[in-house]
Amino acid sequence: MxxxxxxxxxxxxxxxxxxxxxxxxxxxxxxxxxxxxxxxxxxxxxxxxxxxxxxxxxxxxxxxxxxxxxxxxxxxxxxxxxxxxxxxxxxxxxxxxxxxxxxxxxxxxxxxxxxxxxxxxxxxxxxxxxxxxxxxxxxxxxxxxxxxxxxxxxxxxxxxxxxxxxxxxHQEIVDTQREIISTMGEIGEIRNKETGNHVKRVADYSYVLALGLGLSEYEAELLRTASPMHDIGKVAIPDAVLLKPGKLTDEEYDIIKSHTKIGHQLLKGSRRELLRTASIVAEQHHEKWNGTGYPNGLKGEDIHIYGRITAVADVFDALSAERVYKAAWPIEKIEALFLEERGRHFDPAVVDVFFETLPKLLAIREQFSDK
CATH class of the missing domain: 3.30.450.40 (GAF domain)
Structure with a gap:
């Protein structure tokens, strides 16, 4: 000493x-x-x-x-x-x-x-x-x-x-906002027979991917807090459509797709940066890199980076989680899909970071497992 x-x-x-x-x-x-x-x-x-x-x-x-x-x-x-x-x-x-x-x-x-x-x-x-x-x-x-x-x-x-x-x-106010947003996100997912852990996983996946892409800590944390609201628009989708066990008609599929616009409309008018971010994620997480997504058919970098990140996080969780209507995909099959959809469904840069950070993503999946 x-x-x-x-x-x-x-x-x-x-x-x-x-x-x-x-x-x-x-x-x-x-x-x-x-x-x-x-x-x-x-x-x-x-x-x-x-x-x-x-x-x-x-x-x-x-x-x-x-x-x-x-x-x-x-x-x-x-x-x-x-x-x-x-x-x-x-x-x-x-x-x-x-x-x-x-x-x-x-x-x-x-x-x-x-x-x-x-x-x-x-x-x-x-x-x-x-x-x-x-x-x-x-x-x-x-x-x-x-x-x-x-x-x-x-x-x-x-x-x-x-x-x-x-x-x-100030921290108490921020924490309260986060808790409300997370809870609202969970409510939307529960109606869709998802678990509360789905929004937790998607939030943490989005955070890891954002940092891996070079976004600031502030932006990554903002996305992590906002992303649980990505499917909030589903609260307005009728049960007869949302919970239908069989194949959807074209009309019913259009109703399902409207959850992106509904979520955006619910959140876009806020003056709070957090809710404005959530409105972007809600509207754009089903857009595709090649322009074939919905609701607006945006293409490439016209899709906000938050939407491109959440798209990867959401699909990864949907594929890797077990549900009553499907088995979890093995990681090898998930990796093959992301390679196939790189530059089609997903931003190539986000897919590259997905593979770079996969050990962290798998650790998050294990931490918030539904079992």
């Missing part, structure tokens, strides 16, 4: 200004948590810094951002951080293993040795505790945290806690 010297006031101010500016301009929860953890670690020269949040529903404390480890969950009141959150008081400990409040489970899992600890709760604008900072192992010669560290981390907690609240509120 390389020991460090205490920061000068000028250096400390530079860290504060740099990180507070970054935190103020960030809207993604995980990014804010990373910035908070890094700011805390640099300000008080700790080896690791963790940002803990409260999960009231599960009565747990959790962190998705902890230097050196993955997500951790602990019961309310557990360990130093649980005590700090429960009491609202900051804690400084010189030797963790000599304190009965210390929970050594994570050290035992990772082989890390915790010595000194500082835990500081942070509050929202209404003064309610919403989480805590916890820093581990002071990286100076003394190897213990001081009251100066407490003041510095408290300053970081005061600012970051209020910024975090606004991001959490």
């Amino acid at each position: 390389v020991l460090k010297q205490e920061l000068t006031p000028e250096h400390l101010l530079r860290i504060i200004f740099d990180y507070t500016a970054k935190i103020a301009s960030e809207t993604k929860l995980n990014s804010v948590l990373v910035l908070m953890a890094n700011m805390g670690r640099e300000m008080i020269l700790s080896d690791r810094c963790t940002v803990w949040l409260i999960d009231a529903v599960r009565e747990e404390l959790y962190t998705t951002v902890a230097h050196g480890v993955d997500e951790i969950r602990i019961p309310f009141g557990s360990g130093f951080v649980g005590t700090a959150i429960e009491t609202g008081e900051s804690i400084i400990v010189e030797d963790a293993y000599n304190d009965p409040r210390f929970n050594p489970d994570n050290d035992l899992k990772t082989g890390y040795v915790t010595k000194s600890i500082i835990s500081i709760p942070f509050r929202n604008n209404e003064g309610n505790i919403i989480g805590a900072y916890q820093a581990v192992n002071k990286m100076t010669e003394s190897a213990v945290f001081t009251t100066r560290d407490l003041d510095m981390l408290s300053l970081a907690a005061s600012y970051a806690g209020k910024s975090l609240e606004s991001v959490l509120l």
Whole structure:
């Protein structure tokens, strides 16, 4: 371990200004948590810094951002951080293993040795505790945290806690939108004797394919959130047609095909980017690269990239999933079909990415299996 010297006031101010500016301009929860953890670690020269949040529903404390480890969950009141959150008081400990409040489970899992600890709760604008900072192992010669560290981390907690609240509120709105969209998508599929897992799989397939094509994380996530609505127009198709066991007449097939237009009409008027994206997917996921699809007979790149991606994701799931009316296709047969339809039904670039990412797609299929 390389020991460090205490920061000068000028250096400390530079860290504060740099990180507070970054935190103020960030809207993604995980990014804010990373910035908070890094700011805390640099300000008080700790080896690791963790940002803990409260999960009231599960009565747990959790962190998705902890230097050196993955997500951790602990019961309310557990360990130093649980005590700090429960009491609202900051804690400084010189030797963790000599304190009965210390929970050594994570050290035992990772082989890390915790010595000194500082835990500081942070509050929202209404003064309610919403989480805590916890820093581990002071990286100076003394190897213990001081009251100066407490003041510095408290300053970081005061600012970051209020910024975090606004991001959490934004995230809650986004999560609610996603849940509503996913549920609506599932309702449409259940009428068609599909399972809720169908829309989950198509969503995750679309995300993987989008990233593989070079779309940004934002665009890929937008498509993943919107794609469960691809068949929402089927809610308006009569059961006598939608659930007909035998061959459809030409007139009945035209009624089935109208679900693309209906879905588009339901969603296109929204000012929300998420629902506008869903309207594109709903309308265009049955278009074909060679122009023989429906409802508009679009061809090639006139089909939106979201529609081209969802077409591959939807067909892959339809073929690979077992249903009461058909057996699942073996993967070799599915691969042969996509090769045959490359440049006909499907965008060649999307098909190429399909084969490149097939192991990930199969892992998703297994994770959300209907069995």
